[in-house]
Amino acid sequence: MKLDQAPSAGRCYPVARTEELIPRRIAQVQLLGREIALWRSDDGAVHAWENRCPHRGVRLSLGTNTGTELRCRYHGWRFNGDGRCTFIPSHPTQKPASTLRVGIYSTAVHSGLVWVSLDPEIAATTFLVREDPHAVTLRSVFVAAPAAAIAKSLSHGYRISAAPEAAATAVAVFDDLTLAAPAAGRAPGVTFFLQPVDVMRTVIHGLVSPAPDAHERLAVLRHHNTQLSLLRDALERTAAAP
Amino acid sequence: MADDPEVESILWDDWHVVAEVSRLVEFGRFETVLLGIKVLLERDASGEITASRAGRDIGCVTLRYGFVWVCLGRPARTIVDFAECLEPDRLTASAGSVRVAVSGLRAVENFLDLSHLAFVHAGYLGEEPHTEIARYNVTLPPEGGVLATGCRVYQPKPSPMESQGFDVDYVYAVLRPYIVVLYKANPVERARKDMIALFVQPATEESCVAHILTCYLPHEVHPPAVRRFQQFIFGQDRPILENQVPKRLPLSPRAETSVRADGSSAAYRRWLGASGVRFGAIPT
Numbered sequence: 331m332k333l334d335q336a337p338s339a340g341r342c343y344p345v346a347r348t349e350e351l352i353p354r355r356i357a358q359v360q361l362l363g364r365e366i367a368l369w370r371s372d373d374g375a376v377h378a379w380e381n382r383c384p385h386r387g388v389r390l391s392l393g394t395n396t397g398t399e400l401r402c403r404y405h406g407w408r409f410n411g412d413g414r415c416t417f418i419p420s421h422p423t424q425k426p427a428s429t430l431r432v433g434i435y436s437t438a439v440h441s442g443l444v445w446v447s448l449d450p451e452i453a454a455t456t457f458l459v460r461e462d463p464h465a466v467t468l469r470s471v472f473v474a475a476p477a478a479a480i481a482k483s484l485s486h487g488y489r490i491s492a493a494p495e496a497a498a499t500a501v502a503v504f505d506d507l508t509l510a511a512p513a514a515g516r517a518p519g520v521t522f523f524l525q526p527v528d529v530m531r532t533v534i535h536g537l538v539s540p541a542p543d544a545h546e547r548l549a550v551l552r553h554h555n556t557q558l559s560l561l562r563d564a565l566e567r568t569a570a571a572p
Numbered sequence: 573m574a575d576d577p578e579v580e581s582i583l584w585d586d587w588h589v590v591a592e593v594s595r596l597v598e599f600g601r602f603e604t605v606l607l608g609i610k611v612l613l614e615r616d617a618s619g620e621i622t623a624s625r626a627g628r629d630i631g632c633v634t635l636r637y638g639f640v641w642v643c644l645g646r647p648a649r650t651i652v653d654f655a656e657c658l659e660p661d662r663l664t665a666s667a668g669s670v671r672v673a674v675s676g677l678r679a680v681e682n683f684l685d686l687s688h689l690a691f692v693h694a695g696y697l698g699e700e701p702h703t704e705i706a707r708y709n710v711t712l713p714p715e716g717g718v719l720a721t722g723c724r725v726y727q728p729k730p731s732p733m734e735s736q737g738f739d740v741d742y743v744y745a746v747l748r749p750y751i752v753v754l755y756k757a758n759p760v761e762r763a764r765k766d767m768i769a770l771f772v773q774p775a776t777e778e779s780c781v782a783h784i785l786t787c788y789l790p791h792e793v794h795p796p797a798v799r800r801f802q803q804f805i806f807g808q809d810r811p812i813l814e815n816q817v818p819k820r821l822p823l824s825p826r827a828e829t830s831v832r833a834d835g836s837s838a839a840y841r842r843w844l845g846a847s848g849v850r851f852g853a854i855p856t
Contacts, residue, residue, distance in 0.1 A: 381817075384829050385828060385829050385830075386816065386828055387816045387817045387828055388812055388815050388816055389815040389817060392812070392815055404812050405687050405688050405691060406700075418831055419700070419703035420704060420832075421705070421832065423704075430829055
């Protein structure tokens with residue numbers, strides 16, 4: 331993969347794979363210690379909201395995705411795609427104040443992942459890699475270790491393939507949260523995107539490109555899953571050591 | 573004691589429920605937490621119940637309404653009085669104790685809350701489309717607390733005995749920062765009311781134990797059914813309470829948006845702030 335654009339101040343972070351946006355459901359993700367309610371409306375738009383109803387603080391991810399709005403589980407307050415409150419059941423004939431809204435973040439879908447920018451002023455449109463619509467998304471791996479430790483571990487001896495010619499492949503660092511290894515021999519390249527859940531926890535998202543041939547696909551996915559699981563176990567052992 | 577946390581006197585020098593008596597009868601000994609302090613309750617062979625902390629006796633321990641009450645400081649007032657519990661035909665029974673991972677102040681506020689009934693207790697204590705909350709009265713009694721009168725909600729199954737829905741009249745009274753009681757119109761005797769009290773034990777600032785006391789009029793009331801019903805209802809509240817962020821109750825009116833239906837909750841928050849309650853709260 332090639333660099334598309336340099337990172338900017340209003341950076342965006344991966345928070346989920348697009349498959350995790352199940353119709354009429356609400357996912358709960360975390361980014362830099364903030365809880366986010368993630369949902370897709372029936373029109374296809376992806377929403378990332380502060381996971382907290384402005385009324386009594388209940389997590390909105392407990393609520394209902396009606397296809398156009400989120401409905402809070404506690405008192406049935408409804409919020410439209412802009413985060414604005416549209417209906418308060420205890421006062422059904424009154425129009426809610428226009429200032430009554432949920433905190434929202436900007437989102438984008440790119441490379442099979444959902445991206446969020448915590449900076450409300452800047453749209454989440456800055457990407458480091460060119461999108462390959464045929465890329466294969468790896469199973470995301472949750473690791474109880476800081477992102478910096480994972481980046482270091484990935485850039486020191488991650489093997490993109492078990493083949494001997496791929497043994498020495500190093501993972502190049504694009505920035506502190508984006509790492510890539512080019513294709514080597516028959517092994518396709520892989521790009522990792524790190525989601526800093528909080529200071530101590532990280533999710534590793536991965537993308538294989540170009541897409542492997544159908545008959546090799548499973549072997550490629552297995553290889554990366556094993557590699558990432560070993561990396562996670564080693565990092566978590568280190569973190570747990572006294 | 574020197575290692576006492578700095579808990580405000582309104583809580584420290586008051587009585588709090590720490591266990592159901594039946595729990596001690598069964599186990600003889602029970603360890604719990606009150607206002608951040610580990611409390612050990614023991615029942616000896618003669619049936620006497622004692623409380624201690626770190627091996628030292630807590631003098632202020634007594635039994636009332638089927639619960640063990642403790643005061644960690646010097647009691648500035650007596651245990652709340654419920655005249656109803658003295659009426660001989662009433663069935664007074666504990667409906668159980670439930671641990672909740674949230675500030676007890678949030679639990680009290682939820683107990684006061686009318687507009688969640690149609691959503692959290694749908695099919696029992698409320699139901700759509702009966703969601704509108706009619707105007708009710710909120711007053712601050714001179715002795716402290718909050719009183720909400722004239723509350724009326726449609727309930728499909730208002731009690732363990734009812735199978736018919738009807739409009740139910742409620743009165744709510746916050747008596748202490750962590751004690752709230754409701755009076756609910758009895759369907760048989762219109763002039764008298766069933767009573768349910770919630771004694772919330774502030775364990776830590778972000779966790780509590782809710783002890784439920786029911787005092788029903790004797791019409792077709794079966795204590796095991798009452799207990800089951802109250803625990804079922806509280807079981808619906810618990811996951812909501814444990815998903816409130818932050819876990820402590822914010823007292824600033826700007827922290828969370830209130831509407832008119834939240835009149836009692838808004839008054840409760842103001843009263844807590846004015847009374848200097850800090851344990852379990854985010855002060856303004």
